[in-house]
Amino acid sequence: MGRGREPLVVCDACGRTVPRDKAVEYFKSSVFDIDQKDIVVDLTRRKVFYCISCAKHRKIFEKKKKMLSKNARE
Ligand SMILES: [Zn+2]
Numbered sequence: 896m897g898r899g900r901e902p903l904v905v906c907d908a909c910g911r912t913v914p915r916d917k918a919v920e921y922f923k924s925s926v927f928d929i930d931q932k933d934i935v936v937d938l939t940r941r942k943v944f945y946c947i948s949c950a951k952h953r954k955i956f957e958k959k960k961k962m963l964s965k966n967a968r969e
Pocket of ligand 1: 906907908909910911945946947948949950
């Protein structure tokens, strides 16, 4: 298998496998297991990756920019 190992990640949106350096890392809050008897709300942030086109489509770049400018202001 060729030179160097490029780590591959799976796009959370389309399921495509993309090289990690071409993927966009994003932290997504998830709510799990809202069940009838046990209500467990887990707001842990899950690290996901998106391929460039999904990131664009989902405006991940804008969100990241927003987050960055918000942090810069504080
Ligand atoms: Zn994708």
